[in-house]
Amino acid sequence: MGRPPHPLAVLTAFRFTWWQRLALGWLVLLVLVAAVAPLLPLPYPPGLPDLANMAVPPFSAARHWLGTDPQGRDVLSILVYGARTAVLLTLPAALLAALVGGLAGAAAGFWENSARVPLAYWLVGTGGTWWVLQLPLPMLGLGLMLIGALLALLARLQNRPLPTWPLPVDALVVGTATALDTIPRLIVVVAVVASIGLSAPGLLAVMVLTAWPPMARLVRAQMLRVRQLPFIEAARAAGLPERQIWFRHALPHALHPLRTALPLSVAGLLGLESTLSFLGIGLPPEVASWGRLLATVRDEPSAWWALLFPSLLLTLSILSLNTLSRMSTSRA
Amino acid sequence: MAGFIFWRLARTFLAIWALASGVFLLSRHDLDTALRLSLPDAASQAGSGAALLPENQQAAQQALRRRFGLDLPVFYVSRGPASPAGVRPWHWHGGRNQYHQWLRGLAHGDWGTSFRTGQGVAGSLRHALAFTLPLTGTAAVLAVLSALALAQRLATAPWWQRPMRAVLVAVHGLPLFVVALVLLLVFANPDVLDWLPTYGLGSPNELNPSTSQQLADGFLHLILPVSALVITAVPELTLQLTAALQQELGTAYATTARAKGLSAAAVVRHHALRNALLPTLAQIAEFLPALVAGAVVVEVVFALPGMGRLLAEASAARDYPVLIGGVLLTGAVRLLALLLADLCYLWADPRIRWQS
Numbered sequence: 001m002g003r004p005p006h007p008l009a010v011l012t013a014f015r016f017t018w019w020q021r022l023a024l025g026w027l028v029l030l031v032l033v034a035a036v037a038p039l040l041p042l043p044y045p046p047g048l049p050d051l052a053n054m055a056v057p058p059f060s061a062a063r064h065w066l067g068t069d070p071q072g073r074d075v076l077s078i079l080v081y082g083a084r085t086a087v088l089l090t091l092p093a094a095l096l097a098a099l100v101g102g103l104a105g106a107a108a109g110f111w112e113n114s115a116r117v118p119l120a121y122w123l124v125g126t127g128g129t130w131w132v133l134q135l136p137l138p139m140l141g142l143g144l145m146l147i148g149a150l151l152a153l154l155a156r157l158q159n160r161p162l163p164t165w166p167l168p169v170d171a172l173v174v175g176t177a178t179a180l181d182t183i184p185r186l187i188v189v190v191a192v193v194a195s196i197g198l199s200a201p202g203l204l205a206v207m208v209l210t211a212w213p214p215m216a217r218l219v220r221a222q223m224l225r226v227r228q229l230p231f232i233e234a235a236r237a238a239g240l241p242e243r244q245i246w247f248r249h250a251l252p253h254a255l256h257p258l259r260t261a262l263p264l265s266v267a268g269l270l271g272l273e274s275t276l277s278f279l280g281i282g283l284p285p286e287v288a289s290w291g292r293l294l295a296t297v298r299d300e301p302s303a304w305w306a307l308l309f310p311s312l313l314l315t316l317s318i319l320s321l322n323t324l325s326r327m328s329t330s331r332a
Numbered sequence: 333m334a335g336f337i338f339w340r341l342a343r344t345f346l347a348i349w350a351l352a353s354g355v356f357l358l359s360r361h362d363l364d365t366a367l368r369l370s371l372p373d374a375a376s377q378a379g380s381g382a383a384l385l386p387e388n389q390q391a392a393q394q395a396l397r398r399r400f401g402l403d404l405p406v407f408y409v410s411r412g413p414a415s416p417a418g419v420r421p422w423h424w425h426g427g428r429n430q431y432h433q434w435l436r437g438l439a440h441g442d443w444g445t446s447f448r449t450g451q452g453v454a455g456s457l458r459h460a461l462a463f464t465l466p467l468t469g470t471a472a473v474l475a476v477l478s479a480l481a482l483a484q485r486l487a488t489a490p491w492w493q494r495p496m497r498a499v500l501v502a503v504h505g506l507p508l509f510v511v512a513l514v515l516l517l518v519f520a521n522p523d524v525l526d527w528l529p530t531y532g533l534g535s536p537n538e539l540n541p542s543t544s545q546q547l548a549d550g551f552l553h554l555i556l557p558v559s560a561l562v563i564t565a566v567p568e569l570t571l572q573l574t575a576a577l578q579q580e581l582g583t584a585y586a587t588t589a590r591a592k593g594l595s596a597a598a599v600v601r602h603h604a605l606r607n608a609l610l611p612t613l614a615q616i617a618e619f620l621p622a623l624v625a626g627a628v629v630v631e632v633v634f635a636l637p638g639m640g641r642l643l644a645e646a647s648a649a650r651d652y653p654v655l656i657g658g659v660l661l662t663g664a665v666r667l668l669a670l671l672l673a674d675l676c677y678l679w680a681d682p683r684i685r686w687q688s
Binding site: 133178179180182183184185186187188190191192193194195196267271274275278279280281291294297298301304307311314315318319321322 | 343344346347348350351355358359361422501502504505506507508509510513514516517621622624625628629632633643644646647648650652655656658659662663666
């Protein structure tokens, strides 16, 4: 009886609510602004103090549309370039953390502590490490590597299995994740960032370091479930090698929880980045950031515009990411 | 049970040791900046004339290195300079290295000396803790109590459940420093609501305040920081506890209790609550260390002289001994929280008590 479905009905398969559409729209807008920030016709560059107009309210002085902060820098430019900093830092950090956490957690869940590595590869690995570190008698390392390679070659030629040695993947991954989770993220980051200095790549590395453990844990738990499913057994019965079963068949299913975890992780990293900038730790002072703009409010409590606009952007972005993560769960 | 608790604490202890060692070894690769920052500012000594000469700077840095034991090798082994053959040989240093000295000092209760102030780290941390403990302790107690009260009301599904949940979810996502700044600029701003004092601890306009006045003053200064911590801590606890309570209310024993004619509030209080508490107790182990991290933000926003601000300033000045002390102290809080959570388990769940 019904009319033919509208061509755009495909989109409704995602079952976005209005809130989620709004959230997605806001985030896309933010990423677009961040991408084209250098091309936008902003009246003032972000870092340059305009000493004639310090702490002017919005819409009053010449072309400072959102006012200036107590040091005379244009709020609008700081917001735009702060969005650029936030997007360029948190998105790669979350994606890298998802990659590291996903692979480590999936390996830990699939093999647990029973992964067996052939003795020949152990020999190659040990010898290589020996040689690279230049421990005494570097020739010994080379010799070990050579013996290992010969053994592997022999086994391949004669089609005979090599003796193996277990590698406790699960204990390694879970142990490292627990160690990194013992102390709150902010304290770890504050301590480590002080040691490696102020730089964007350093901050990115620290963010990845602290963001991967929860993801690894989620993927590991899912992998423990996926591993028991019949299709894995079928793949094994078909004689596929273990590594291929893991990568091609189990991994895509085990990565499901990341659809929820990724937006939440980006939201957490966004909060962390702005908190660090607010504290004056992490990024060099000349990098525009919402957190640093918020920090200037303490010098000039009457400058409500320096508080309202960045905290509004931050709140909207974090709430949008939270909304988006709930969408994924309702679909899954 | 005792064995389980012991192993868990031992594992956590190991993790803290590994983290602190990691921070210690990482911090040693860029000591020059730290020493330059810890030297008296060159500009402030311009009057004395001699301070600006590079040789004097070098000599001062050397003296500092000797004083803090930084002229020793960092770890048990190190690589020497490259020999003509291109091989960099390994050297074994034995116990005469910075890491060994640091560990031995820790074992004897010596937490090291601050680069910046030259005072003992343990002493300055103790001073700071005397302030931070009341702050975070009050916040922790208030947050747990209000989460308990709120979740019990929310679980009976009153008409304000949905808007309240929306508010909680929204607040849950906000960074702490935004909440603290908004509180500061709304309730302690002469332009908006001038109800509470802004910065620091004491009021400067009174020369000799009496003890009771000092107490009242300190109390007024603590209202906003404690509220900021509570506001950010409550949503997570409440949402979790409400979900657990609602799950318990769907079970058979809750139906029986309702069939006896008990009111909804009584079913929650006397029957469901204790069972629903178990997952929340596990959260406490996360929640107490998180409050210490929260103190870093809150103390910077409200300019309070506690441990959090000590850490933030140490990070900016690269005062590594203080930072490592902070990591160790947070680890100690974590150990305490784990112990507390396990003891609470024993109290809440008789099954665990009888098994042990």
